[in-house]
Amino acid sequence: MVRQGKAAWLAHDLTHRGVTAWLLTGLLVAFYLLLYSTEVFARAARAIGLDSRWTLYGILYSLAILAGGVYVLRKYRHNRYQVVRTAVVMFVQVVFAFLVPEILKFFHQPEYYFSYFWPLKLDDFVPGTIFRLPLAYVLYSFIGSLLLVPLLGTLVGKRWYCSWVCGCGGLANTAGDPLRHLTSKSSAAWKFEKVSIHVVLAICLLLTALLFLAWGWGARAPELARFTHAFETAYAFLVVAMLSGVVGAGLYPVGGTRIWCRNFCPMAALLGLVQKAGRFRIAVKRNMCISCGLCSKYCEMGIDVRAYAQANSSFTRAACVGCGLCAEVCPRGVLRLENARSRPAPEPALVRISTV
Numbered sequence: 382m383v384r385q386g387k388a389a390w391l392a393h394d395l396t397h398r399g400v401t402a403w404l405l406t407g408l409l410v411a412f413y414l415l416l417y418s419t420e421v422f423a424r425a426a427r428a429i430g431l432d433s434r435w436t437l438y439g440i441l442y443s444l445a446i447l448a449g450g451v452y453v454l455r456k457y458r459h460n461r462y463q464v465v466r467t468a469v470v471m472f473v474q475v476v477f478a479f480l481v482p483e484i485l486k487f488f489h490q491p492e493y494y495f496s497y498f499w500p501l502k503l504d505d506f507v508p509g510t511i512f513r514l515p516l517a518y519v520l521y522s523f524i525g526s527l528l529l530v531p532l533l534g535t536l537v538g539k540r541w542y543c544s545w546v547c548g549c550g551g552l553a554n555t556a557g558d559p560l561r562h563l564t565s566k567s568s569a570a571w572k573f574e575k576v577s578i579h580v581v582l583a584i585c586l587l588l589t590a591l592l593f594l595a596w597g598w599g600a601r602a603p604e605l606a607r608f609t610h611a612f613e614t615a616y617a618f619l620v621v622a623m624l625s626g627v628v629g630a631g632l633y634p635v636g637g638t639r640i641w642c643r644n645f646c647p648m649a650a651l652l653g654l655v656q657k658a659g660r661f662r663i664a665v666k667r668n669m670c671i672s673c674g675l676c677s678k679y680c681e682m683g684i685d686v687r688a689y690a691q692a693n694s695s696f697t698r699a700a701c702v703g704c705g706l707c708a709e710v711c712p713r714g715v716l717r718l719e720n721a722r723s724r725p726a727p728e729p730a731l732v733r734i735s736t737v
């Protein structure tokens with residue numbers, strides 16, 4: 382009984398910003414700082430016979446998704462959407478984000494990640510790097526980024542990528558599941574998110590344009606090539622290492638699991654714009670909501686789902702990653718994720734609550 386009591390205290394402390402949550406945050410932040418800024422993990426990888434720190438990180442990341450995925454599969458085993466989604470995200474991480482690139486490397490082929498597209502992965506789109514790869518990869522990258530990503534985003538919403546394919550979403554929805562309620566629901570957080578995610582997207586678009594220009598004219602304009610290289614280095618450090626790694630994953634235990642996806646990811650920003658013009662929506666059953674607030678509490682993107690349910694308004698929000706947890710936790714079955722053929726006319730109440 383005493384052990385049960387201690388375990389329950391620890392679980393509560395970890396998931397409610399207690400001392401252990403802050404300690405774990407410190408450990409995770411230190412882990413990412415060491416990973417990105419020192420040789421510690423490179424040496425550890427070599428010591429166990431791996432070729433790089435990224436292979437070691439890939440193993441740890443995949444194990445976290447697998448272990449968290451088993452936990453989530455058990456927790457939501459009654460919900461077919463959650464079971465299939467979780468199984469797919471585990472499969473994509475292990476096979477396409479880890480095994481396939483490692484097998485390609487083993488056979489001295491170019492390392493390639495089939496589950497990542499521009500603007501999340503610049504290397505697989507910009508001419509300086511993509512044109513060094515075989516034609517099949519070039520076509521896959523361009524068709525995937527310019528056609529597949531927006532088309533699927535229009536048809537089924539950003540969920541197809543953010544909740545079914547991407548490794549960042551994969552970690553959030555598996556190992557991070559017990560922490561999803563920590564996402565800030567404040568209006569200040571929402572105001573920050575609206576600006577920050579579009580600023581990162583704009584910077585990413587500018588960097589992409591510069592990389593194309595430097596590839597075409599860099600030999601004749603060395604200043605442009607130097608500036609682009611410095612810009613790219615700064616982007617890799619600030620956006621990729623600091624915002625997606627140190628902040629995005631390091632702050633899970635105190636800030637929730639989608640800090641990166643919600644505030645900084647350029648792919649989420651782009652897919653959010655596509656989603657707003659597409660068919661995906663969360664349908665609300667009229668006059669069923671009892672205002673318990675569970676949907677808002679467990680929304681990992683900080684969306685006030687209850688406000689829409691109370692207003693009897695089906696909705697599409699750019700931020701929504703279609704995780705489906707609001708529908709899962711609702712005790713009245715009020716919410717349903719759907720790809721509507723036509724968009725309902727906004728109701729008067731929406732004018733007040735509609736946001737991004």
Ligand code: SF4
Nearest residue numbers: 680701702704705707
């Ligand atoms: S609104 Fe629902 S489906 Fe969308 S992110 Fe929030 S919990 Fe997930």
Ligand code: SF4
Nearest residue numbers: 670671674676690711
């Ligand atoms: S969980 Fe369901 S009943 Fe509770 S506030 Fe949300 S929509 Fe309403």
